[in-house]
Amino acid sequence: xxxxxxxxxxxxxxxxxxxxxxxxxxxxxxxxxxxxxxxxxxxxxxxxxxxxxxxxxxxxxxxxxxxxxxxxxxxxxxxxxxxxxxxxxxxxxxxxxxxxxxxxxxxxxxxxxxxxxxxxxxxxxxxxxxxxxxxxxxxxxxxxxxxxxxxxxxxxxxxxxxxxxxxxxxxxxxxxxxxxxxxxxxxxxxxxxxxxxxxxxxxxxxxxxxxxxxxxxxxxxxxxxxxxxxxxxxxxxxxxxxxxxxxxxxxxxxxxxxxxxxxxxxxxxxxxxxxxxxxxxxxxxxxxxxxxxxxxxxxxxxxxxxxxxxxxxxxxxxxxxxxxxxxxxxxxxxxxxxxxxxxxxxxxxxxxxxxxxxxxxxxxxxxxxxxxxxxxxxxxxxxxxxxxxxxxxxxxxxxxxxxxxxxxxxxxxxxxxxxxxxxxxxxxxxxxxxxxx
Amino acid sequence: xxxxxxxxxxxxxxxxxxxxxxxxxxxxxxxxxxxxxxxxxxxxxxxxxxxxxxxxxxxxxxxxxxxxxxxxxxxxxxxxxxxxxxxxxxxxxxxxxxxxxxxxxxxxxxxxxxxxxxxxxxxxxxxxxxxxxxxxxxxxxxxxxxxxxxxxxxxxxxxxxxxxxxxxxxxxxxxxxxxxxxxxxxxxxxxxxxxxxxxxxxxxxxxxxxxxxxxxxxxxxxxxxxxxxxxxxxxxxxxxxxxxxxxxxxxxxxxxxxxxxxxxxxxxxxxxxxxxxxxxxxxxxxxxxxxxxxxxxxxxxxxxxxxxxxxxxxxxxxxxxxxxxxxxxxxxxxxxxxxxxxxxxxxxxxxxxxxxxxxxxxxxxxxxxxxxxxxxxxxxxxxxxxxxxxxxxxxxxxxxxxxxxxxxxxxxxxxxxxxxxxxxxxxxxxxxxxxxxxxxxxxxxxxxxxxxxxxxxx
Numbered sequence: 019x020x021x022x023x024x025x026x027x028x029x030x031x032x033x034x035x036x037x038x039x040x041x042x043x044x045x046x047x048x049x050x051x052x053x054x055x056x057x058x059x060x061x062x063x064x065x066x067x068x069x070x071x072x073x074x075x076x077x078x079x080x081x082x083x084x085x086x087x088x089x090x091x092x093x094x095x096x097x098x099x100x101x102x103x104x105x106x107x108x109x110x111x112x113x114x115x116x117x118x119x120x121x122x123x124x125x126x127x128x129x130x131x132x133x134x135x136x137x138x139x140x141x142x143x144x145x146x147x148x149x150x151x152x153x154x155x156x157x158x159x160x161x162x163x164x165x166x167x168x169x170x171x172x173x174x175x176x177x178x179x180x181x182x183x184x185x186x187x188x189x190x191x192x193x194x195x196x197x198x199x200x201x202x203x204x205x206x207x208x209x210x211x212x213x214x215x216x217x218x219x220x221x222x223x224x225x226x227x228x229x230x231x232x233x234x235x236x237x238x239x240x241x242x243x244x245x246x247x248x249x250x251x252x253x254x255x256x257x258x259x260x261x262x263x264x265x266x267x268x269x270x271x272x273x274x275x276x277x278x279x280x281x282x283x284x285x286x287x288x289x290x291x292x293x294x295x296x297x298x299x300x301x302x303x304x305x306x307x308x309x310x311x312x313x314x315x316x317x318x319x320x321x322x323x324x325x326x327x328x329x330x331x332x333x334x335x336x337x338x339x340x341x342x343x344x345x346x347x348x349x350x351x352x353x354x355x356x357x358x359x360x361x362x363x364x365x366x367x368x369x370x371x372x373x374x375x376x377x378x379x380x381x382x383x384x385x386x387x388x389x390x391x392x393x394x395x396x397x398x399x400x401x402x403x404x405x406x407x408x409x410x411x412x413x414x415x416x417x418x419x420x421x422x423x424x425x426x427x428x429x430x431x432x433x434x435x436x437x438x439x440x441x442x443x444x445x446x447x448x449x450x451x452x453x454x455x
Numbered sequence: 456x457x458x459x460x461x462x463x464x465x466x467x468x469x470x471x472x473x474x475x476x477x478x479x480x481x482x483x484x485x486x487x488x489x490x491x492x493x494x495x496x497x498x499x500x501x502x503x504x505x506x507x508x509x510x511x512x513x514x515x516x517x518x519x520x521x522x523x524x525x526x527x528x529x530x531x532x533x534x535x536x537x538x539x540x541x542x543x544x545x546x547x548x549x550x551x552x553x554x555x556x557x558x559x560x561x562x563x564x565x566x567x568x569x570x571x572x573x574x575x576x577x578x579x580x581x582x583x584x585x586x587x588x589x590x591x592x593x594x595x596x597x598x599x600x601x602x603x604x605x606x607x608x609x610x611x612x613x614x615x616x617x618x619x620x621x622x623x624x625x626x627x628x629x630x631x632x633x634x635x636x637x638x639x640x641x642x643x644x645x646x647x648x649x650x651x652x653x654x655x656x657x658x659x660x661x662x663x664x665x666x667x668x669x670x671x672x673x674x675x676x677x678x679x680x681x682x683x684x685x686x687x688x689x690x691x692x693x694x695x696x697x698x699x700x701x702x703x704x705x706x707x708x709x710x711x712x713x714x715x716x717x718x719x720x721x722x723x724x725x726x727x728x729x730x731x732x733x734x735x736x737x738x739x740x741x742x743x744x745x746x747x748x749x750x751x752x753x754x755x756x757x758x759x760x761x762x763x764x765x766x767x768x769x770x771x772x773x774x775x776x777x778x779x780x781x782x783x784x785x786x787x788x789x790x791x792x793x794x795x796x797x798x799x800x801x802x803x804x805x806x807x808x809x810x811x812x813x814x815x816x817x818x819x820x821x822x823x824x825x826x827x828x829x830x831x832x833x834x835x836x837x838x839x840x841x842x843x844x845x846x847x848x849x850x851x852x853x854x855x856x857x858x859x860x861x862x863x864x865x866x867x868x869x870x871x872x873x874x875x876x877x878x879x880x881x882x883x884x885x886x887x888x889x890x891x892x893x894x895x896x897x898x899x900x901x902x903x904x905x906x907x908x909x910x911x912x913x
Contacts, residue, residue: 049807060709060722060726063778066777067728070736070737258628260622275627278630281633282629284832284894284898285894288835292865292883303522382837390870412735
């Protein structure tokens with residue numbers, strides 16, 4: 019009785035169909051909202067990626083060109099302090115900075131005070147004299163002559179030309195004085211400032227002066243480390259996978275190995291660095307900062323990746339192939355080396371390249387084994403101290419100069435380019451050779 | 456250089472061993488390989504192995520023992536006034552001797568110059584002895600194995616035995632790595648706990664890892680209470696998960712349930728890029744762009760934000776682990792049987808209702824496992840926090856302040872000058888041990904949950 023009255027009352031207020039329609043509308047709205055939130059999450063994540071890449075490229079793209087200043091340089095024997103002696107040893111140790119400074123003073127005869135002269139002299143990089151020395155040693159007849167030369171500009175001038183430092187005089191916190199800004203505009207109006215492709219970035223090692231700092235040392239270090247990583251981890255990884263996949267009996271020992279490999283894959287990389295420090299450096303007495311040690315530590319880090327990929331690739335080879343080979347009289351090892359390995363090689367190589375790419379970007383364990391030293395020289399062997407690309411990024415990111423922000427971003431772009439190449443080759447390899455049974 | 460030449464010579468000998476073994480096997484049966492038990496190649500491999508392996512072992516032994524042997528010999532030959540010094544001074548002297556001998560540094564005294572000459576000549580002698588021994592063994596092995604070739608020699612079985620041994624040894628490397636990690640962390644940590652009690656390390660709330668050089672120094676006693684570090688790690692990892700879990704989970708749901716295949720095939724690899732970018736790049740991004748942005752934003756809202764705020768590091772770390780969460784969730788969501796979804800549709804549920812009330816609850820254990828894996832990744836992440844988080848150990852839950860983390864401290868303690876016996880450097884190993892234990896436990900739990908869940912629907 020009460021039920022029917024209640025229903026009647028509700029029905030009187032709103033017919034059932036209307037309630038259902040309203041609720042359906044609400045539910046469909048909820049559906050749309052949920053969908054939009056999902057899409058929003060995807061787009062937000064992509065947006066982060068976009069902002070990240072945009073920031074890096076925006077900061078770093080200008081590092082691929084470098085500012086040069088044209089100066090009329092007179093190779094004055096008195097200023098060089100060599101009194102006309104053209105012996106190469108004497109030429110190599112002559113006072114080139116003085117020549118550059120004098121040439122700059124001549125370009126701005128109105129600059130008289132000592133302090134201002136010092137500022138003027140600092141507009142050219144402190145590494146510019148190396149070019150002069152090379153010229154004069156190669157051609158001693160230049161002595162006493164005047165040549166119009168493009169000299170490497172100081173990093174602050176470079177930043178101002180590229181627009182990373184405000185050019186307005188009197189801005190607080192400006193790294194350039196009003197005088198320097200004035201000289202810079204003056205030089206620009208004389209056509210004595212230009213930007214050129216930055217070759218030093220690709221050919222030189224690290225330096226305290228941003229305009230002289232290059233990536234080549236780090237690239238060579240990275241190549242050495244990766245070669246060692248590959249030489250160690252690829253044979254070990256493939257051998258382990260062959261054993262576990264094709265030979266190992268199913269028992270506690272092999273279970274233990276498998277659990278171990280899965281756990282190693284999840285150990286933070288910095289812990290591997292501690293292992294490298296305690297074992298390779300302190301027990302075996304290997305050299306600090308060397309790509310050899312870095313490569314060994316990285317090999318341990320990417321070993322699980324390679325093993326997991328290689329095992330998946332071997333699992334994908336159908337058993338019928340193994341059985342057919344065995345039926346023709348092949349031994350177990352011959353089945354593996356002549357059939358399973360060749361058929362699974364694309365998958366193994368793909369996994370290895372991805373592991374290498376991971377190793378290339380790894381930084382923290384290399385800090386542990388001392389690869390943070392400031393190293394100017396290009397390493398000649400894997401035993402020489404060296405930096406690697408990601409560590410170079412870390413070191414430059416720590417430097418206060420504005421020009422190093424640009425260099426860091428450029429280094430990141432180079433690093434990402436290498437990673438993209440490796441990943442691309444892995445994808446192509448998989449597309450071209452992967453077989454599905 | 457010498458080592459390179461020796462290696463090349465040995466490799467050439469091994470290659471020669473292969474071809475001579477092969478030829479010998481063929482000549483034993485007058486060129487009819489059918490009479491042989493094993494293929495001629497297998498005979499070749501056997502000779503090559505006999506030639507290469509003993510020589511290789513000798514060279515490896517030399518590489519392993521050369522430094523310690525040289526050390527002992529040089530020290531024992533030092534003149535008495537040097538040899539009687541304390542161990543620490545002695546190791547300094549030995550370093551100098553090595554630098555003089557190898558890097559052309561000028562010697563500080565005649566005794567050192569003499570010792571470095573001694574060092575060089577010893578090194579030369581040792582290497583010569585090794586080279587001769589390796590070459591003799593290689594040639595002898597080659598000759599012996601070659602002489603033993605006859606038509607019934609089971610060369611293939613022998614070769615396969617040796618290869619199998621190599622395979623087994625390779626598979627134990629993973630075990631040795633783990634043992635190496637555990638032992639090195641444990642030993643150094645035990646030495647650390649010799650200086651600082653375990654309870655103080657685990658429960659102390661003050662962290663300032665300096666040790667006194669002189670005993671009367673101001674602030675001489677270092678404090679090694681790791682609680683602020685654990686708290687800071689949890690804070691940053693927590694922020695990271697707050698960012699990554701909703702974003703990753705929602706994108707996984709969208710990608711697996713709503714997105715068209717074409718959208719998915721484009722966007723999924725793009726999202727994976729986030730996981731492929733090196734962490735040092737994220738660190739740079741956090742320190743250069745995100746942290747100043749958050750600080751300025753906070754200032755304009757009237758908040759005081761530290762320039763190395765936990766928020767910035769956590770946010771960027773969250774971005775980094777989005778693809779981690781999304782790909783793991785994607786896996787478990789796709790593993791939910793289609794019949795469950797169809798049942799829900801049949802009862803009239805909309806797609807979102809099906810997802811929220813059927814798919815997610817069914818996939819929940821797997822998702823939780825994935826989140827735990829992401830958490831362990833966030834806790835162990837190093838470069839972002841080294842570059843974007845602070846160094847001072849604040850015990851605070853305020854994300855706008857600077858905190859420091861376990862990994863940051865490990866790096867700071869070990870980068871730079873090291874004296875290996877001070878509690879300061881040993882503390883890094885104790886922190887490493889804590890980190891290793893925590894991540895291992897998280898992973899074990901996560902894998903357990905994920906596996907258990909997988910079994911349910913298989």
